[in-house]
Amino acid sequence: MAIIRGFGLPAWGWRVPTDLDRMRKEMDRLFDGLTGATPGMPGAGVFPLTNVTEDSDNYYVRAELPGMKADELDISVTGESLSISGERKILAEGEDAKYHRRERNAGKFSRMLTLPGHINTQKVEASCTDGVLTVVLPKAEAAKPKQITVKAG
Amino acid sequence: MTEAEAKALEAREKREVASAAEQTRPGLTFKPAVDIFETQTGITLLADMPGVKAGDLNIDLREDVITLSGEVERPETAGETEILKEYRTGRYVRQFSLSDTIDQAKIEAELQDGVLRLVLPKAEKAVPRKIAVKAK
Numbered sequence: 383m384a385i386i387r388g389f390g391l392p393a394w395g396w397r398v399p400t401d402l403d404r405m406r407k408e409m410d411r412l413f414d415g416l417t418g419a420t421p422g423m424p425g426a427g428v429f430p431l432t433n434v435t436e437d438s439d440n441y442y443v444r445a446e447l448p449g450m451k452a453d454e455l456d457i458s459v460t461g462e463s464l465s466i467s468g469e470r471k472i473l474a475e476g477e478d479a480k481y482h483r484r485e486r487n488a489g490k491f492s493r494m495l496t497l498p499g500h501i502n503t504q505k506v507e508a509s510c511t512d513g514v515l516t517v518v519l520p521k522a523e524a525a526k527p528k529q530i531t532v533k534a535g
Numbered sequence: 536m537t538e539a540e541a542k543a544l545e546a547r548e549k550r551e552v553a554s555a556a557e558q559t560r561p562g563l564t565f566k567p568a569v570d571i572f573e574t575q576t577g578i579t580l581l582a583d584m585p586g587v588k589a590g591d592l593n594i595d596l597r598e599d600v601i602t603l604s605g606e607v608e609r610p611e612t613a614g615e616t617e618i619l620k621e622y623r624t625g626r627y628v629r630q631f632s633l634s635d636t637i638d639q640a641k642i643e644a645e646l647q648d649g650v651l652r653l654v655l656p657k658a659e660k661a662v663p664r665k666i667a668v669k670a671k
Binding site: 428429430431432433434435436437438441442444446447448449450451470472475476478479480481482483484485486487488489490491498510512513514516 | 542543544545546547548568569570571572573574575578579581583584585586587588610611612614615616617618619620621622647648649650
């Protein structure tokens, strides 16, 4: 560095990372891996908000998309990730409509999720009922939990 | 392309109804987002209630207060474990007071893809009329 500060960093300016720092970093990494969010903002601000669950055979991704039909959504999968995009439209209600309240939002969205394991991309199923999207992603054989029997010696 | 079309949707957290006094049952209660607009003939209310089936939606009208309440079934099955949770589910409740200019007998409700459309027609006397002024 070219600039040398007269009152430079004190000797204790750099510290050994504490357990707390390490834990924070680990948490950030976990969240980022799952949501593709920018560091420091785990999962925040990306539409649609998503819930992900798993059982031994599948991953389940759910999102609330009121007013949307399955064919208006663009869903694609690769080995470990799922992308959901589309546009929520709210139709205009005619010239003479005077709004008292306008809380519902319209607009475009696109979201990418990385799942914890590989999926069988051939068998992914998506459905949209009552404004809730459910994507069922079967786990690839390698990602399924295996029961290992311990043999008595 | 209009401004509305170009805009990207932002994620918003669901608004939980906070008042403890209103709660008599376990579980979470949310306030659905609504649009309300008025035309010459009536008032239309649109409410986002994702996860509510037509049979689980109650619209109750008494003493000029209309109450919308929708029950939501837990979408997850028993064997699933959580990996990521960004939104919670629960019933929706919201109340509106109506003016007496609404023809309460002609209220219509329709629920499609989690969006309720409630049409509240104005009573005959409240529909504005043009009054012709005669010149003498």
